[in-house]
Structure formats: structure tokens, C-alpha cells
Amino acid sequence: KQEVTQIPAALSVPEGENLVLNCSFTDSAIYNLQWFRQDPGKGLTSLLLIQSSQREQTSGRLNASLDKSSGRSTLYIAASQPGDSATYLCASAYSGAGSYQLTFGKGTKLSVIP
Amino acid sequence: DAGVTQSPTHLIKTRGQQVTLRCSPKSGHDTVSWYQQALGQGPQFIFQYYEEEERQRGNFPDRFSGHQFPNYSSELNVNALLLGDSALYLCASSFSSPIEAFFGQGTRLTVV
Numbered sequence: 001k002q003e004v005t006q007i008p009a010a011l012s013v014p015e016g017e018n019l020v021l022n023c024s025f026t027d028s029a030i031y032n033l034q035w036f037r038q039d040p041g042k043g044l045t046s047l048l049l050i051q052s053s054q055r056e057q058t059s060g061r062l063n064a065s066l067d068k069s070s071g072r073s074t075l076y077i078a079a080s081q082p083g084d085s086a087t088y089l090c091a092s093a094y095s096g097a098g099s100y101q102l103t104f105g106k107g108t109k110l111s112v113i114p
Numbered sequence: 115d116a117g118v119t120q121s122p123t124h125l126i127k128t129r130g131q132q133v134t135l136r137c138s139p140k141s142g143h144d145t146v147s148w149y150q151q152a153l154g155q156g157p158q159f160i161f162q163y164y165e166e167e168e169r170q171r172g173n174f175p176d177r178f179s180g181h182q183f184p185n186y187s188s189e190l191n192v193n194a195l196l197l198g199d200s201a202l203y204l205c206a207s208s209f210s211s212p213i214e215a216f217f218g219q220g221t222r223l224t225v226v
Binding site for chain 1: 118120147149154155156157158159162170172202204206213214215216217218219220222
């Protein structure tokens with residue numbers, strides 16, 4: 001059974017700082033890994049998707065990396081802004097019974113202080 | 115493109131009642147998955163529908179059932195509601211192959 005862990009559970013940083021969020025998974029046989037952002041009480045917004053054959057993906061100030069052999073992914077946020085405050089979730093997609101499902105971590109709650 | 119839409123956004127039900135939640139997938143997507151997110155937790159997979167059939171199911175009791183219509187929209191039904199069913203219910207749509215999943219804004223269900 002796939003398990004996904006995110007460390008730290010919460011993080012508070014001053015505006016402008018660069019930061020890294022960590023995600024680890026137990027089963028390396030994944031199709032892809034996806035990072036999401038969730039604002040309080042809202043749905044999930046997809047940030048970055050890394051296919052299993054890729055090592056990293058970039059979008060603006062965000063960079064996500066994937067190391068399947070060690071079962072780890074990181075999300076790097078450059079020059080953080082107060083608007084980045086949210087909970088960040090990682091999810092691995094793996095197969096089962098001919099389809100696939102996402103397994104999520106509990107998330108990292110990020111607060112960027114002005 | 116309207117993206118994934120869910121209705122209603124909020125719902126309050128009494129223990130023992132039944133509830134139906136609805137989801138319209140992103141245009142072009144044929145696969146719909148449902149997730150339950152308890153407060154402070156990550157989403158948990160309930161089940162996935164493709165071609166109007168339940169293709170995979172997570173560790174949820176039979177009180178949770180679903181349906182997918184020919185236009186790919188989907189419903190989640192929960193019978194005999196328990197207080198512990200209170201959660202944010204999220205719908206995700208995608209293509210049938212395992213690429214990017216897109217989520218709706220969720221339905222907040224409160225059971226009293």
C-alpha cells in the first residue's frame with residue numbers, strides 16, 4: 001500500500017525567502033507525482049505534474065523535482081509572497097485493478113509573513 | 115472551459131439521511147474520481163468511474179455508491195449518514211490514462 005508523507009506539517013517564512021517542501025512515498029512504482037495547492041475550505045489547484053520518466057518540472061517561481069529511486073519529491077518556491085500562503089499537497093499516482101488512483105500526503109501548511 | 119464543477123457547495127444533513135453529490139468533469143475528460151477529505155487530512159480515494167462503470171474502489175463501505183452518466187458527469191451517493199461522514203468531498207476528472215487530474219471546488223458536507 002502506497003504511503004505519502006509530507007514534512008514539515010507547517011512552515012512559516014518571511015516574505016521573499018526561498019523555501020523547500022518535502023514529499024516522500026513508499027512505493028517507487030508510480031506513474032507520476034502531482035503537487036497541488038489548497039486554500040482554506042476550497043478545492044485543489046494543480047501546480048505541477050512530474051511524469052515518472054522526468055526529473056523535474058518548472059512553472060514560474062515553482063520547481064518540482066522527483067527522485068523515484070529514493071522515493072522523494074521536493075517543491076521549491078522562490079521569492080515567496082504572502083499570496084503563496086496555503087496548504088500544499090503532493091500526490092502519487094499508481095496503478096491498481098487496471099486504473100490508477102492518487103495517494104495524498106497530509107500537506108504542508110505554508111504561511112508567508114509580510 | 116468551466117473546469118470541474120461540483121454541486122452543491124455546502125450541505126447539512128441529519129444522521130441517518132441519504133445525500134447525493136454531483137460532479138461535471140472538465141471538457142473532454144472521460145474519467146471521474148471521488149475523494150473524501152476530513153479536516154486536517156489529505157484526500158482519501160473513494161472510487162473511480164470510467165465508461166459508466168466503477169473501475170476502482172478505495173477502502174470505503176458500501177454506503178458509498180456512485181454513478182456515471184453517458185455525458186461523463188457523475189454522482190456520489192451516501193446512505194445512512196454518520197457523523198464521521200462530515201468532510202469535504204472532492205471530484206477529480208482526467209483522461210483514462212494516468213495523466214494530470216483536475217479537481218473541483220468540493221462539496222462541504224456536515225452531518226448533525
